[in-house]
Amino acid sequence: MTTRRDFLKTGAAAAGGIVFCSCGLPRGARAQPARQTLPVMVGGKRVKSIDVHCHCHFHEAGALLGADAARLQLPPVNGAEEAFIAIDKRLAVMDSQAIDMEVLSINPFWYDRDRDLAGQIVKLQNEKLAELCASKPDRFAAFASLTLQAPDLAVEELETAVKKQGLKGAAIGDSVHGVEFSDPKFHPVWAKAEELAVPLFIHPQGMPELSKRLAGNGWLANTIGNPLGTTIALSHLIFEGTFDRFPGLKVIAAHGGGYLASYADRSDHACLVGPKGCNPDIKLKKAPTEYLKQIYFDSLIFTPEAIRHLVAQVGASQVVIGSDYPYPWEMHPVDPILATTTLSDDEKADIIGRTAAKLFNVSA
Template sequence: MTTRRDFLRNGTAAAAGIVFCSCGLLKGAHAQQPARQTLPVTVGGRRIKTIDVHAHCHFHEAGALIGPDAAKLQIPPVNGAEEAFIEVDKRIAAMDSQAIDMEVLSINPFWYDRDRDLAAQIVKVQNEKLAELCASKPDRFAAFASLTLQAPDLAVQELETAVKKQGLKGAAIGDVVNGVEFSDPKFNPVWAKAEELGVPLFIHPQGIPELNKRLAGNGWLGNTIANPLGTTIALSHLIFEGTFDRFPGLKVIAAHGGGYLPSYADRSDHACLVGPKGCNPDVKLKKKPTEYLKQIYFDSLIFEPEAIRHLIAQVGVGQVVLGSDYPYPWEMHPVDPILATASLSEDEKADILGRTAAKLFSMKTG
């Protein structure tokens, strides 16, 4: 089996397909790789601080509160999972190899189905550990807070503490909470607080268990298809239920290029015209559905320059930020596809690589 260390040594992304699903990628797995971008990254002769908004971590202290389920929840059987428990020197070495100056860390929610008090304890530990890690290496790490989102009143308090007292840059959330969509009014106080604080919420999907039967089989479809679909559903509800109208200053970052929504966004503009009985006449949107894409930021984790070009054509270059999903080896060289996108100007490349994120997080660019 290809190990995580192998990925770091040779950057052979094609090998990921072999490890995950034996998808017949052996041919070309050892093909000549192009020269990789290294630090420092320059565009047009200017030094650019690269900011990866999609990087993960875990803390053993939070797992200890879970008990026997911790290993299953924090270390799923996927490549790189064990490296979510950050050893600072090793993580920085990996970042250097990927030409990443700064990671904005997040923890995928595994506590939404836990009782209020336990979930609050997990979130408290995680936010404290995130703040401690970021303070130890402020030039290399920032982080999104965790939230007890199944208890919105707690989540509001946690978000305010995280931003005002702990120096965290927003919050990472799932794509649904115990079957309840984010457009449910119960979450409005959380969105209002994020809007008030001016910080983004990073939406990362959790899969769609109700589709497990259809997604069984080769290809890891529970992730390959279901994760982008989860994000697509979450964003679509926020649009069509009027959540973005109620909170026009709410900033959302969508993982994996926003799932399928940007690739097929124009269908959303036609749905209620073609099938009005499937739409609620009491919900009167202020804009066309596609126009809300300008309120959403999208990470660049869609692999190829052509995919990046199309995403930008749909949402605008100012809405795209760099993402890798590290330590999971989806994209071990996230800077390279941006630099290889011929349709982008030097300024646009610089924006995606770090300047847009720096502005979004109120960071210094120097």
């Protein structure tokens, strides 16, 4: 008898028209175009494809965590072990995904550690990231880690990472112990990022305060909790005036920015409908939806229709490719962009790599 594992291993699931997710729910396979391969061509021109949302870990950081290493470095996702990069294997996967360059990041797991330990973890990771990128500068770039629970230390780490280690910005969570990024304590970090003209990649950490409601089938802590975390983080940065204070701040939001772009116009009505729910001392310089046009969003929203809507809301110039590799959310991130018929060739080329190349100051 063919087991489910045998069925998946043979690839029959992809070819046979139906697969089964781990929730036990049937999912009809979408008709797939021919997979894009390298080199990526758009309108007859070569485009360097850049994935801004892909992860890695280092065993050396795990050694500093002790017994917590496995829990914090290996989430319950197929392929999690691939986060510990074997370069030849990672390059082979990138080739199969039609990705020329990955911009690596490490999801923050050290915000609840004391300053000294967190600083050790961040220092080690940034050194390892710099070493990895230097070994294959045409294929890898990276976001620095930051000890955000100690903003003064984070400022130093960011400057060192950018000026001395060649890293391209920093990856941050969506809050620090529930303290929103709009809190003035983080202003020095945003000021330094603005000064260095490097982007900050916001990647959510779930919503532990909603753990009871998100329990049960469907991995809702990630499915719903992660996009919600990003939505809240971005909304605070908008409504508390942080983007007004730091107009040159470059932010990239994971997973298409959560739910914000899908329901953005509600934000423009909130303070008009319920002024008592808004602070009269905070006077934004423009409508809340206008701030979306200065935020960058990754394309990890799966379908051409979702990408069409995101572009309609924020503009093609604000969208960049994201896959979440090695976690298998989107194993062919270029394909949905090429399949979005509402995009021009120039817009497709921008999303696939030209916008990211400008953000990270690399060759396009």
